[in-house]
Amino acid sequence: MEAQIDEILKKNQLSVTGSRKRILELFLMSNGALAHGDIERKTGEKFDRVTVYRTLQTFLEKGIIHTIPTSDNSVLYALCKDDCTEGHHHDNHVHFICDKCGKTICLADVHVPQVKLPGGFLPQEYQMVVTGLCAECR
Amino acid sequence: MEAQIDEILKKNQLSVTGSRKRILELFLMSNGALAHGDIERKTGEKFDRVTVYRTLQTFLEKGIIHTIPTSDNSVLYALCKDDCTEGHHHDNHVHFICDKCGKTICLADVHVPQVKLPGGFLPQEYQMVVTGLCAECR
């Protein structure tokens, strides 16, 4: 894991610092989406809130993570797949958000079906979010 | 339109007030999604920002409008179809967000395909967002 983290950071020409390593580690472990608040909590507020904002922003710009659309006003972040490049994501699996426990789960095996759009639209990214109850909460 | 607005409000046991009429009118006219800021702008800041917040909240609770997931941290609202009831929405069409002009367009004719989920999940609502370039911006 340690090596993997370093590799990701170096591949994106980022300095390997404590906060970046820790936050990246959280994403690798969680195997799902994290909100800003999750990260603050899981790091035990060890890092300044501002640092978390800036780290997430940096990861976004480098294409290491991406945002996930949600119906409520929260912003979720999740790791990109390897074939994501700066500004171009291929995160084409479905996300499930549990109404009860609030957890967001990446359904890596469920692909987003490509729908046919009316003429004129130039689609770039398809995202699908399913809400309901997860296996543990139902 | 005037009559339609009154009917919607009365059907939901809401007092017919100036701000509610105006904001509902905006939704009926826009035929798309509106952000909080759009509403403030289009009403010419005639109503207090707090009133807009509370009106939107009320409409949400009554199932008159619903939120639309977006990748950035903005919250968008759109009218529900007639068969939406309190707490249970059937807004099962695809939304398109243009990366250039930022507009959100309801693709009312494009239905959200139902995907099969792994066992255990109890899906309640499917939402799909496509981003890219709209007909005018491409």
Added chain:
DNA sequence: GTTGGTGCAAAAATTTTGCAGGGTG
């Protein structure tokens, strides 16, 4: 007249920005 909605004020929460000090390459 009673109930509920609005506006104003203020508080709380979230996000952004500037700058000096410290760690990384």
Added chain:
DNA sequence: CACCCTGCAAAATTTTTGCACCAAC
């Protein structure tokens, strides 16, 4: 050692809450 990153402070923005007044029914 030069540069980028972090933490602190503060500003800006967004959202929530309390309360007195006014409008709707």
